[in-house]
Amino acid sequence: MNKKLAVVALGGNALLRGNEKGTIEEQNRNSEETLVNLIYLIKEGYNLVISHGNGPQVGNILMRNDAGFEKYDIAPMPLDICVADSQGGIAYMIERTLKNILKQHGIEKNVISIITQVVVDKNDTAFQNPTKRVGKIYTKAQADELAQGKGWIFKQNTKDSDGWRRVVPSPKPIEIMNQKIIENLVREGNIVIASGGGGIPVYYDQNGMIQPLEAVIDKDSASSLLASNIKADEFYILTDVPFVYADYNKPTQRILEFLDAADTKKYLAEGTFGEGNMSPKIIAALNFVENGGGKSVITEAKKLEDRSVGTRITLNY
């Protein structure tokens, strides 16, 4: 019964894609297309924790909050509640879809979705430098008013735009609540969905009370911490490319199939992975193997069938 334990982090767009409207029909189809690939791991006997992003979903929830307040004067909810809402909706969709896929494959397994708070340090330097853009695009005048009224911080959306967007801090996760429960459930053979959207950001105040925070934790970073803490053997980050590339979109672009920790750090320092959103994934993958994990894999969901595809990061070759 000493099965391998893997944490699989699904990108936010595994369910809701940027080039789509995000209707429920699209989300259901995307979920199924992504999740069916987990069967390869399950059939090999892995125990699985599934985490997921929530970027497009929580963005929509924030926009609806604004619209509901403006149109019907419905009290808007703070970001921590919006993240919790998105955990509920997304986990349900994953749970239902995956249960059906399991049934189609004749596999009997529970799928359990746990709402997850993630503790950060209130003095994390990220709070001095909020970087994560969330919610709707405002005019300068609206942004100034909200900045004054609510203390929100805004950044110009792009260089050539008049739009302003709220930015929130993205602090480092330091504790996954209920991680022991998650570990117990998964080691008993259940599939557990947890730490969605990077987790609901909270901190401990001077009295040890849990307090909410308006922040967005990087989901790969939170998933990496969870994977380390529950002593997972492998950590999968599923994204929209089959491999990590060096010099992506340059003439020197090349596939990176195997990386050890030393090379990974060297490439990170040299900027080999580019400016995009690949670096945080690689750091999360690296942290996992440096904290005792066996192997991190960055690839596309549909490449899980062929286990020789994907960028595999290990401590040493």
Add this chain to the structure above:
Amino acid sequence: MNKKLAVVALGGNALLRGNEKGTIEEQNRNSEETLVNLIYLIKEGYNLVISHGNGPQVGNILMRNDAGFEKYDIAPMPLDICVADSQGGIAYMIERTLKNILKQHGIEKNVISIITQVVVDKNDTAFQNPTKRVGKIYTKAQADELAQGKGWIFKQNTKDSDGWRRVVPSPKPIEIMNQKIIENLVREGNIVIASGGGGIPVYYDQNGMIQPLEAVIDKDSASSLLASNIKADEFYILTDVPFVYADYNKPTQRILEFLDAADTKKYLAEGTFGEGNMSPKIIAALNFVENGGGKSVITEAKKLEDRSVGTRITLNY
């Protein structure tokens, strides 16, 4: 270690009250005022499952859905996703608040929130007669358009109003998903939050696949089923009155302190509990004791301190 197991169902307005705006500050305060009373049960050694309503919250989520679609063309989510969202947000608020209350009382206990699907019969007669009003008030013209476009059903809001509201079926719950996991977790001494808002309504299609439904399951009915299935000893329905009354608001009004199953059924048949929302609670309480539960209690949260307050329903005197 043979502790008593209780299921406690919180009313939707335990957290968000009808006479308030529903700001996060109000919801936090209400949550704390309600949940602090659970300490009396916890200190007596009860293991607890907490369920909760979601009426005001899911109503707000639906209204925001409408506003977000009208204002920003954001794809609206179906009712099952809205219920799942509300489970996430509400469970998080309960979990965080209760963890803090436990800490203040020096009690070490995990609090775990499980997203819960609840299976109903797609041929439930409730689907022929939708009764539960949800979401915003529309004009007749808007309602007609939505009825045609989406197949929604509308009823006039009140006799003397031009408003029309969508009505959805309220089918009987027949299976609580993951109930064995919930039972195991609570019998290990963890507090479990589950089956929020009556659960996310789903059914099994002819191939055994889980399919979503646009419905709202009565939360007391779902909580009663959960309590029976996990063999709880006691079932508490917390509402806004200390007792159930016979002939409520009539000159003959009187407190009902103890009820056996036979009297409860007689009073239900005679309409003694009135037309309001007390009857579904009493039916849920009755079902629990008829299905083997020891005792159902209907009372206010703040009356839990004095365990001789509240209407107590047992199979026999």
